[in-house]
Amino acid sequence: MPKDNGIGASTKRREDVRFLTGTGNYTDDINLYGQAYVHFLRSDVAHGRINGIDTAAAEAMPGVLRIFTGADFEALGGLPCGWQVTDRFGQPMKEPKHPVLAHGKVRHVGDPICAVVAETLDQARDAAEAIVLDIEELPAVVDMRKALEEGATLVHDDLTDNLCYDWGFVEENKEAVDEAIRNAAHVTTLELINNRLVPNPMEPRVAVGDFNAASGDSTLYTTSQNPHVIRLLMGAFVLGIPEHKLRVVAPDVGGGFGSKIYHYAEEALCTFAAKALRRPVKWTSTRSEAFMSDAHARDHVTKIELALDADHKFTAVRTSTLANMGAYLSTFAPSIPTWLHGTLMAGNYTTPLVYCNVRAVFTNTVPVDAYRGAGRPEATYQLERVIDKAARELGVDPIEIRRKNFVTEFPYQTPVAVEYDSGDFHRLMDKLEARADFAGFAARREESKKKGLLRGLGINCFIEACGIAPSNLVGQLGARAGLYESATVRVNATGGLVVMTGSHSHGQGHETVFPQVIAEMTGLDANMIEISHGDTANTPMGMGTYGSRSIAVGGSAMVRATEKIINKMKKIAAHLMEAAESDIELRDGTFSVAGTDKSVAWGDVTLAAYVPHNYPLEDIEPGLEETAFYDPANFTYPAGAYACEVEVDPETGRVTIARFTTADDFGNVMNPMIVDGQVHGGLAQGIGQALLENASYDENGQLLSASYMDYAMPRADDVPFFSVDHSNGTPCTHNPLGVKGCGEAGAIGSTPTVVNAVVDALQSGGYKVDHVDMPVTPSRVWAAMQG
Amino acid sequence: MYGFEIERPTSVADAVAALGADEAQALGGGQTLIPTLKQRLAMPSKLVALSGIAELRYVRREGDVLKIGGGTTHGTVAREAAGNFPGLAALAAKIGDPAVRNRGTIGGSLANNDPSACYPAAALACGATIVTNSREIAADDYFQGMFTTALEEGEIVTEVRFPIPEKAAYTKFEQPASRFALVGVFVAKYADGVRVAVTGASNDGVFRWSAAEEALSGSFSADAVAGLAAPDGSDMISDLHGSGAYRAHLVGVMTKRAVVAAG
Numbered sequence A: 001m002p003k004d005n006g007i008g009a010s011t012k013r014r015e016d017v018r019f020l021t022g023t024g025n026y027t028d029d030i031n032l033y034g035q036a037y038v039h040f041l042r043s044d045v046a047h048g049r050i051n052g053i054d055t056a057a058a059e060a061m062p063g064v065l066r067i068f069t070g071a072d073f074e075a076l077g078g079l080p081c082g083w084q085v086t087d088r089f090g091q092p093m094k095e096p097k098h099p100v101l102a103h104g105k106v107r108h109v110g111d112p113i114c115a116v117v118a119e120t121l122d123q124a125r126d127a128a129e130a131i132v133l134d135i136e137e138l139p140a141v142v143d144m145r146k147a148l149e150e151g152a153t154l155v156h157d158d159l160t161d162n163l164c165y166d167w168g169f170v171e172e173n174k175e176a177v178d179e180a181i182r183n184a185a186h187v188t189t190l191e192l193i194n195n196r197l198v199p200n201p202m203e204p205r206v207a208v209g210d211f212n213a214a215s216g217d218s219t220l221y222t223t224s225q226n227p228h229v230i231r232l233l234m235g236a237f238v239l240g241i242p243e244h245k246l247r248v249v250a251p252d253v254g255g256g257f258g259s260k261i262y263h264y265a266e267e268a269l270c271t272f273a274a275k276a277l278r279r280p281v282k283w284t285s286t287r288s289e290a291f292m293s294d295a296h297a298r299d300h301v302t303k304i305e306l307a308l309d310a311d312h313k314f315t316a317v318r319t320s321t322l323a324n325m326g327a328y329l330s331t332f333a334p335s336i337p338t339w340l341h342g343t344l345m346a347g348n349y350t351t352p353l354v355y356c357n358v359r360a361v362f363t364n365t366v367p368v369d370a371y372r373g374a375g376r377p378e379a380t381y382q383l384e385r386v387i388d389k390a391a392r393e394l395g396v397d398p399i400e401i402r403r404k405n406f407v408t409e410f411p412y413q414t415p416v417a418v419e420y421d422s423g424d425f426h427r428l429m430d431k432l433e434a435r436a437d438f439a440g441f442a443a444r445r446e447e448s449k450k451k452g453l454l455r456g457l458g459i460n461c462f463i464e465a466c467g468i469a470p471s472n473l474v475g476q477l478g479a480r481a482g483l484y485e486s487a488t489v490r491v492n493a494t495g496g497l498v499v500m501t502g503s504h505s506h507g508q509g510h511e512t513v514f515p516q517v518i519a520e521m522t523g524l525d526a527n528m529i530e531i532s533h534g535d536t537a538n539t540p541m542g543m544g545t546y547g548s549r550s551i552a553v554g555g556s557a558m559v560r561a562t563e564k565i566i567n568k569m570k571k572i573a574a575h576l577m578e579a580a581e582s583d584i585e586l587r588d589g590t591f592s593v594a595g596t597d598k599s600v601a602w603g604d605v606t607l608a609a610y611v612p613h614n615y616p617l618e619d620i621e622p623g624l625e626e627t628a629f630y631d632p633a634n635f636t637y638p639a640g641a642y643a644c645e646v647e648v649d650p651e652t653g654r655v656t657i658a659r660f661t662t663a664d665d666f667g668n669v670m671n672p673m674i675v676d677g678q679v680h681g682g683l684a685q686g687i688g689q690a691l692l693e694n695a696s697y698d699e700n701g702q703l704l705s706a707s708y709m710d711y712a713m714p715r716a717d718d719v720p721f722f723s724v725d726h727s728n729g730t731p732c733t734h735n736p737l738g739v740k741g742c743g744e745a746g747a748i749g750s751t752p753t754v755v756n757a758v759v760d761a762l763q764s765g766g767y768k769v770d771h772v773d774m775p776v777t778p779s780r781v782w783a784a785m786q787g
Numbered sequence B: 001m002y003g004f005e006i007e008r009p010t011s012v013a014d015a016v017a018a019l020g021a022d023e024a025q026a027l028g029g030g031q032t033l034i035p036t037l038k039q040r041l042a043m044p045s046k047l048v049a050l051s052g053i054a055e056l057r058y059v060r061r062e063g064d065v066l067k068i069g070g071g072t073t074h075g076t077v078a079r080e081a082a083g084n085f086p087g088l089a090a091l092a093a094k095i096g097d098p099a100v101r102n103r104g105t106i107g108g109s110l111a112n113n114d115p116s117a118c119y120p121a122a123a124l125a126c127g128a129t130i131v132t133n134s135r136e137i138a139a140d141d142y143f144q145g146m147f148t149t150a151l152e153e154g155e156i157v158t159e160v161r162f163p164i165p166e167k168a169a170y171t172k173f174e175q176p177a178s179r180f181a182l183v184g185v186f187v188a189k190y191a192d193g194v195r196v197a198v199t200g201a202s203n204d205g206v207f208r209w210s211a212a213e214e215a216l217s218g219s220f221s222a223d224a225v226a227g228l229a230a231p232d233g234s235d236m237i238s239d240l241h242g243s244g245a246y247r248a249h250l251v252g253v254m255t256k257r258a259v260v261a262a263g
């Protein structure tokens, strides 16, 4: 039975007290003595040659301390890319330089050209307006297909074309896949677009650079999901500051969804400028800047073919995708359309042959990188859409066709490198069928009809690779980083316990959930346990939070470190009770000798460790502090089955989500309430992508949807009351908690569910529509209905 | 934002005097103007806040006319017009969110004349009179294309007079991001005929749809406008939220629905 604060309890989020009472400490709340402000002058054209930058008048303006340009960074490194993809021909991807400030050319609207540092922000903005730029506008490369045409304008003059890489996976299967498709009883083909998104965390990015002239140390306060990664990337690759001279602090962070993984120019600039000026330097992004400087998401153009035999078994999948990289390679950009995408193309199915071709393209747009789900939503969307289309073409039930092809035995080695360790897809579908009340659908459709609305039912299955990631594997795939996680557990003399974790909460609730795990392991009251995160000065080297990895990887490190603590405490307890170590048990915070009534309290043991008067000093060291680094043996594989019912207004094309039901397998669940919240948020984001959100560029590379006036974020009334379930999961077999991660599922599983439902609704009304691209806006639905 | 001075007069006379200064601009609820200033898209030397002028804030009925002070917020209209002119109150209740409604004013909305704003449709469909510190302007003369009105520099909208219709309703098809009107239609039925005004759809801003007016003046029913072609010659907006053809189609749908809603 879950206790009120152990594993499985829906403990209320302790961090919410400060978030909801305005006492959180976000990066923008940090103001340092003597702080100056930086304003970035950004390109308003998508592509242009910088012929001159005249800062003379601006420099003479009141309050201006210094104006930085690309020339100031010439001798330093550019922003690094953390993943090298190798193409179909064994060649490394093209990796053009990504300067901190534009140099020679500007390559997207929002590309920073000058950084004006002044006493006040208004002075910096005033001075920026006095800078005279001589920029010769060049034709903008926006459309990926045109970018790859012969003679297309080059985004990077030092490259021969706009292709970053041409990747094939599994390349050895290419011929076999082609043949399977040639010989198939039926082939369903679908061309689709996975729409470009702007992540839009509630808190825009902020950076404050500081330099201590006495010690020579630099500090960067930043809105990051992974301060250690920023420290390494910025220190080693951009500014040349060794880690011991650089501290990166990411305090409370108001959402990231991936966009705060990457190392951005503004962070390097603030750190650099603080040292140059001997003044703290602060930058706070406006929402408008966020639209043109935060890494964007998705943006794939895909053709997928699904081959089936006469018995409707899937025999092969072949995909061809253009993936937009934007103007530069953001930190993990190349990995998203490849290793986080191609490896999921088997889905929940036994399809034996998969070939996935991805061509990554440079364009004059904001760089694109990981965003909630990262590659896996793109994989799931196309696969589950094409399966749905196949079911319609063949006139078979969309659930039956999926069930017929489910993987049923685990572990299961897919043809796309990954091995699923556990799962039960039939059970998920059973649960979904029961909970979504498919039996009542026909009646609900009739009710909708009476209101003049078309009701559709969409279903979807998905699997994701989470708990990122086994370092040796990702190393082989091109990662330039390890993807372990770390934790140091410190127990103080009076018994309180602090976990210093490399995971970093930016809203997930680590401060609540991590203590629940320790409470379960030790029997301590959760309020004796504190989580410390976000500061490289007091946490061990860790890789941060993304890819649904915190509890699966960070939590595992914490468990291992806690086990070390418990083992040491048992040794001390054995000494104190003059018993054999193997007889010591820890229960409810008390150490006792098995089969006796001898016991010693938690606090007596911790005190003995720090006041080691009666202590086995010859065998063990004093103190109670242990660190563990955990490198996962495999990815984790959360899976789910989702159902969505929509109502389409045939007069206006407007789509309303009427019901949304989920059945998720997250393995063991630590805090069901928080997991519900993660699913809700993911669903809202997926529904946002499916119905509302679109980063739309015109042919000149101007972002048309550059504010909330035109970029539609999902709001509370755009989503229904969700019915979610994640009970009785199949535990992960290779991590100590049996957890799989839950952060991305909603965003991965929802887009095809919604679009499948819309197509079902339209077809039920007699409209011959087999696809509508996302976002499925009223105008697009209406246009599709006009044929 | 650039630096500016601010004055807070407490009477219309003082406000008009303050607006005589070079580059001075009236500040209503600030729901349009403040974002514009924040983006440095406007550079007034002085803002004259109208929010301290009590004589600009009221909703009152005089005979068959509902009079609303130019400084009255959308929220107040939503509450206080509900009894006398529910169609107008419902329109006000769907502008923006509570924060916008508690600051944004009818005078600011009509002065701004955003092509997607809601109030212009009501004013034009009702044949309202826009009263300023110096004159009275008929709605038919007031709206002169998107973001353009008959107001002179420094002129303040002090009151809007709506002849109360027998039946009326506003239907708004929301642009998904801003939730302004992608197409909004206000239908107002009077003893001497029906007036229909359309917002959101046209590059020329709010306009009257005379074909629908004629049809509905003959028979005030959804059937009367069913199948009626969307207005000719009104240059429909085409943007990422919908083509001109889609908007033209929605004008018909929203008009029909407004008639049904008006009862």
Ligand SMILES: Cc1cc2nc3c(=O)[nH]c(=O)nc-3n(C[C@H](O)[C@H](O)[C@H](O)COP(=O)(O)OP(=O)(O)OC[C@H]3O[C@@H](n4cnc5c(N)ncnc54)[C@H](O)[C@@H]3O)c2cc1C
Binding pocket: B025, B026, B027, B028, B029, B030, B031, B032, B033, B034, B050, B070, B071, B094, B095, B096, B097, B100, B103, B104, B105, B106, B107, B108, B109, B111, B112, B114, B116, B117, B118, B119, B155, B156, B157, B158, B178, B179, B180, B181
């Ligand atoms: C999030 C959001 C959502 C919105 N949604 C909608 C919507 O759905 N529908 C809709 O119609 N509107 C919408 N609006 C706009 C809102 O209604 C504004 O309040 C309105 O357009 C302007 O009114 P204001 O009083 O705020 O004017 P301000 O912003 O203060 O001023 C706007 C302009 O009018 C001038 N002005 C102000 N008052 C007067 C006056 N009495 N006489 C003469 N000139 C004056 C100012 O000088 C300025 O040029 C929205 C706004 C926001 C921020």
